[in-house]
Amino acid sequence: MSKKITPRSQDYSLWYNDIVQHADLAENSGVRGCMVIKPYGYAIWEKMQAELDKKFKQTGHVNAYFPLFIPKSYFSKEADHVDGFAKECAVVTHYRLKNSEDGKGIVVDEAAKLEEELIVRPTSETIIWDTYRKWIQSYRDLPLLVNQWANVVRWEMRTRLFLRTAEFLWQEGHTAHATKEEALEETDKIINLYSDFAQDFMAMPVVIGAKSENERFAGALETYTIEALMQDGKALQAGTSHFLGQNFAKAFDVKFATKEGTQEYVWATSWGVSTRLMGALVMTHSDDKGLVLPPKLAPHQVVIVPIYRNNEQLEKIKEIVLEIKSSLEHRNISVKFDDRDTHKPGWKFAEYELKGVPVRLAIGMRDVENGTVEVARRDTLEKETLKVENIDVKVENLLHKIQKNLFDKANDFREENTFKADSYEEFKELIEKGGFVYAHWDGTSETEEIIKNDTKATIRCIPETSEINEGKCILSGKKSKQRVLFAKAY
Amino acid sequence: MSKKITPRSQDYSLWYNDIVQHADLAENSGVRGCMVIKPYGYAIWEKMQAELDKKFKQTGHVNAYFPLFIPKSYFSKEADHVDGFAKECAVVTHYRLKNSEDGKGIVVDEAAKLEEELIVRPTSETIIWDTYRKWIQSYRDLPLLVNQWANVVRWEMRTRLFLRTAEFLWQEGHTAHATKEEALEETDKIINLYSDFAQDFMAMPVVIGAKSENERFAGALETYTIEALMQDGKALQAGTSHFLGQNFAKAFDVKFATKEGTQEYVWATSWGVSTRLMGALVMTHSDDKGLVLPPKLAPHQVVIVPIYRNNEQLEKIKEIVLEIKSSLEHRNISVKFDDRDTHKPGWKFAEYELKGVPVRLAIGMRDVENGTVEVARRDTLEKETLKVENIDVKVENLLHKIQKNLFDKANDFREENTFKADSYEEFKELIEKGGFVYAHWDGTSETEEIIKNDTKATIRCIPETSEINEGKCILSGKKSKQRVLFAKAY
Numbered sequence: 004m005s006k007k008i009t010p011r012s013q014d015y016s017l018w019y020n021d022i023v024q025h026a027d028l029a030e031n032s033g034v035r036g037c038m039v040i041k042p043y044g045y046a047i048w049e050k051m052q053a054e055l056d057k058k059f060k061q062t063g064h065v066n067a068y069f070p071l072f073i074p075k076s077y078f079s080k081e082a083d084h085v086d087g088f089a090k091e092c093a094v095v096t097h098y099r100l101k102n103s104e105d106g107k108g109i110v111v112d113e114a115a116k117l118e119e120e121l122i123v124r125p126t127s128e129t130i131i132w133d134t135y136r137k138w139i140q141s142y143r144d145l146p147l148l149v150n151q152w153a154n155v156v157r158w159e160m161r162t163r164l165f166l167r168t169a170e171f172l173w174q175e176g177h178t179a180h181a182t183k184e185e186a187l188e189e190t191d192k193i194i195n196l197y198s199d200f201a202q203d204f205m206a207m208p209v210v211i212g213a214k215s216e217n218e219r220f221a222g223a224l225e226t227y228t229i230e231a232l233m234q235d236g237k238a239l240q241a242g243t244s245h246f247l248g249q250n251f252a253k254a255f256d257v258k259f260a261t262k263e264g265t266q267e268y269v270w271a272t273s274w275g276v277s278t279r280l281m282g283a284l285v286m287t288h289s290d291d292k293g294l295v296l297p298p299k300l301a302p303h304q305v306v307i308v309p310i311y312r313n314n315e316q317l318e319k320i321k322e323i324v325l326e327i328k329s330s331l332e333h334r335n336i337s338v339k340f341d342d343r344d345t346h347k348p349g350w351k352f353a354e355y356e357l358k359g360v361p362v363r364l365a366i367g368m369r370d371v372e373n374g375t376v377e378v379a380r381r382d383t384l385e386k387e388t389l390k391v392e393n394i395d396v397k398v399e400n401l402l403h404k405i406q407k408n409l410f411d412k413a414n415d416f417r418e419e420n421t422f423k424a425d426s427y428e429e430f431k432e433l434i435e436k437g438g439f440v441y442a443h444w445d446g447t448s449e450t451e452e453i454i455k456n457d458t459k460a461t462i463r464c465i466p467e468t469s470e471i472n473e474g475k476c477i478l479s480g481k482k483s484k485q486r487v488l489f490a491k492a493y
Numbered sequence: 494m495s496k497k498i499t500p501r502s503q504d505y506s507l508w509y510n511d512i513v514q515h516a517d518l519a520e521n522s523g524v525r526g527c528m529v530i531k532p533y534g535y536a537i538w539e540k541m542q543a544e545l546d547k548k549f550k551q552t553g554h555v556n557a558y559f560p561l562f563i564p565k566s567y568f569s570k571e572a573d574h575v576d577g578f579a580k581e582c583a584v585v586t587h588y589r590l591k592n593s594e595d596g597k598g599i600v601v602d603e604a605a606k607l608e609e610e611l612i613v614r615p616t617s618e619t620i621i622w623d624t625y626r627k628w629i630q631s632y633r634d635l636p637l638l639v640n641q642w643a644n645v646v647r648w649e650m651r652t653r654l655f656l657r658t659a660e661f662l663w664q665e666g667h668t669a670h671a672t673k674e675e676a677l678e679e680t681d682k683i684i685n686l687y688s689d690f691a692q693d694f695m696a697m698p699v700v701i702g703a704k705s706e707n708e709r710f711a712g713a714l715e716t717y718t719i720e721a722l723m724q725d726g727k728a729l730q731a732g733t734s735h736f737l738g739q740n741f742a743k744a745f746d747v748k749f750a751t752k753e754g755t756q757e758y759v760w761a762t763s764w765g766v767s768t769r770l771m772g773a774l775v776m777t778h779s780d781d782k783g784l785v786l787p788p789k790l791a792p793h794q795v796v797i798v799p800i801y802r803n804n805e806q807l808e809k810i811k812e813i814v815l816e817i818k819s820s821l822e823h824r825n826i827s828v829k830f831d832d833r834d835t836h837k838p839g840w841k842f843a844e845y846e847l848k849g850v851p852v853r854l855a856i857g858m859r860d861v862e863n864g865t866v867e868v869a870r871r872d873t874l875e876k877e878t879l880k881v882e883n884i885d886v887k888v889e890n891l892l893h894k895i896q897k898n899l900f901d902k903a904n905d906f907r908e909e910n911t912f913k914a915d916s917y918e919e920f921k922e923l924i925e926k927g928g929f930v931y932a933h934w935d936g937t938s939e940t941e942e943i944i945k946n947d948t949k950a951t952i953r954c955i956p957e958t959s960e961i962n963e964g965k966c967i968l969s970g971k972k973s974k975q976r977v978l979f980a981k982a983y
Contacts, residue, residue, distance in 0.1 A: 123561075134529050156561065
């Protein structure tokens with residue numbers, strides 16, 4: 004099986020698929036639109052999960068688990084939500100199979116039809132707020148800060164590994180508050196938590212902002228987003244945090260007794276990131292040689308490849324390798340020592356480049372004699388020969404440097420591809436080229452629609468800003484309070 | 494809402510439900526047979542997951558994720574498996590809903606009928622082995638040691654929180670090996686890993702053994718189990734490890750090239766434990782005051798309750814509490830300091846007893862003056878007043894003692910309720926009383942069936958033993974090589 008990666012310049016979309024598959028991140032399954040997340044890909048996802056989970060817990064959230072299935076009628080209770088979510092979804096109608104009469108297989112048992120169909124959750128607001136009614140009676144029960152790690156299903160017609168799949172993994176936070184202010188504060192806290200995670204861990208710069216009304220979550224009063232720029236000039240929505248107002252509390256009749264003894268509806272937020280982040284990670288850093296991983300998310304931060312002709316040489320090299328490995332592990336650096344004799348060093352070099360291992364150490368007999376080791380960086384592909392002394396400190400520093408360099412590189416790319424448009428002509432040209440385009444907008448859905456139909460660009464967000472920066476809408480010429488971020492998007 | 498626990502002696506089943514619900518472990522949802530795992534229950538499950546996951550990784554396993562849905566036809570490929578699993582399950586038949594014509598809700602869109610129905614996974618052998626065909630070509634790809642943390646659905650008609658629910662959470666290991674011996678070794682390694690986990694972490698003694706043919710996993714050549722004894726004298730199957738032979742490899746055509754260049758079918762195992770362990774945990778240790786948790790699984794190992802009349806007193810107590818808390822946390826002991834002024838100390842004492850917190854510290858003004866603290870154990874309900882000096886060491890030792898005591902207590906209970914029967918009359922009497930009954934069995938399914946129909950007792954396992962211990966079957970009088978373990982079971 005050839006593991007050749009199609010160059011980005013040739014076919015960006017194929018490049019992406021090649022990396023996801025050849026770097027062993029994920030593959031399509033026998034079930035339409037559902038992916039298999041392979042062990043190497045899953046190990047990266049586990050690192051994302053661990054860090055996010057830690058951040059959630061540090062900010063007072065707890066995990067829980069709610070049912071996979073949601074009765075159909077629950078969706079109808081919140082008017083906007085039903086339009087947004089209860090359409091393309093997996094519907095369970097029966098609960099039994101039986102042997103077919105011709106004895107050649109199994110068929111659905113028509114006698115086992117459910118009275119009410121069950122929807123495989125596309126998101127869990129409805130089942131969770133149906134539960135919160137029982138959990139919340141008094142102000143003492145608030146705030147309720149719950150997160151769930153789960154699989155969800157949205158029946159997408161056109162799917163792409165990680166970016167858009169029928170089933171995906173995610174976390175969904177669902178919080179309940181006594182006041183509007185607290186709920187807004189939570190919404191804000193979480194979008195900043197996501198931004199910190201994206202930037203510090205994934206080395207992926209993001210823009211924080213609010214969604215326009217058109218692009219809001221179905222049932223939300225306000226949706227905040229983090230938007231990242233991919234290498235093909237398209238935006239990717241990497242995480243969202245929703246202020247739901249009292250919509251779900253009213254739909255599911257969730258009230259609480261205030262300190263003063265009155266009954267009030269509860270204020271809500273919900274927020275999530277998903278395995279889509281894996282796609283964002285791939286498209287932010289990778290190159291034509293394969294995946295590039297920031298050290299903080301790499302399952303193996305360092306790989307060590309011995310270069311030897313015979314067992315005697317291997318034994319000598321191994322002695323040094325095991326010392327290096329243990330000194331690195333002492334610094335919590337994860338190390339893989341690949342001494343398989345079934346593959347040659349050149350093959351291994353290519354393999355670990357493909358898989359994005361941040362640092363490669365190679366040791367041959369000359370290194371043994373000289374007390375040296377060859378150190379290669381995945382991000383810049385630079386190699387140098389270093390003395391073995393204090394190699395642990397040197398590698399640790401290098402990993403920090405790589406983490407920072409990846410962020411800087413992505414940030415430079417974004418700056419080079421971020422533009423301002425002051426006329427509609429200019430806007431269309433820039434959007435055609437790709438990248439982030441900041442432009443004035445009159446705030447109406449009509450204008451947004453026209454621009455979208457003309458150019459395929461959408462408002463990614465209305466960025467948080469304290470500057471006053473008035474202008475005129477590029478399309479209508481009407482007054483605009485600030486520039487908003489446009490781009491074509493995934 | 495009263496949180497009174499029904500005593501075991503009055504109604505064991507109600508006692509169990511009361512604890513699960515009042516200790517905030519889980520509750521029923523609006524979806525038939527599906528539970529909500531509440532934050533406190535989920536925190537215990539997370540501790541189980543973390544420890545098991547560590548053990549799996551230490552033994553060379555990696556995690557991955559496979560689709561939730563399985564095409565119906567996959568089940569028909571392994572003859573025994575289809576009979577066992579493709580019956581009571583959730584069937585997805587449609588992928589879209591639409592607004593109803595009367596405008597009053599949403600209905601299934603009949604135009605969006607799937608060509609082939611999808612089954613919500615009851616277990617993942619079929620979809621995984623369909624994938625392994627692509628992953629395994631050569632002996633170099635073996636062994637393949639993969640685990641998955643996932644939700645699964647089995648349409649149970651009679652459900653009980655944790656013990657038997659339509660949806661539950663579990664891990665399922667699926668491994669592929671070059672030889673029969675290696676696969677058998679893996680099966681054995683895992684059942685011992687489960688046993689160690691149950692005994693060392695859950696403080697729950699178990700018997701390891703093989704299932705009789707009748708009780709084997711559908712598609713397995715051999716099933717190993719760990720069986721625990723609950724307080725009502727019933728057995729609970731707490732984990733299983735299956736040797737699948739080449740059944741799934743043959744059904745899904747998974748062959749590998751050997752070193753010698755021949756093509757062979759791959760050997761398989763699968764194994765799992767589920768949220769059912771939560772039920773086992775509750776029924777092994779709890780008492781009429783509520784949940785009792787072994788320290789290794791307690792979300793809060795220590796709770797500190799201040800006893801004060803006014804804020805001035807609280808401030809003085811707090812000074813000492815914060816020192817104690819930090820010294821305990823330095824020893825990786827998890828501590829909750831409950832200084833809420835909305836509840837009285839007596840209420841808090843009852844609440845943390847109900848929730849099974851292993852150690853409670855109470856500090857009042859007299860303690861502040863005397864440099865003491867009241868220490869209460871949940872397991873024995875004993876209290877003593879200790880000097881504050883070295884309280885961290887004292888509490889750490891106490892937690893070890895409690896962990897050990899819980900195991901010993903459960904083990905004593907099991908020994909008191911384990912019997913040998915040498916005649917069928919004696920057997921029936923003992924089974925009626927409840928407990929584990931070791932008896933000779935002739936090895937036939939017919940005898941097993943008759944005994945089951947007569948007494949509701951099943952063969953829990955054929956215990957691992959090196960002793961030769963021949964005898965005569967209690968029912969047929971035929972020769973028997975060893976005693977097997979009978980019990981009524983969950």
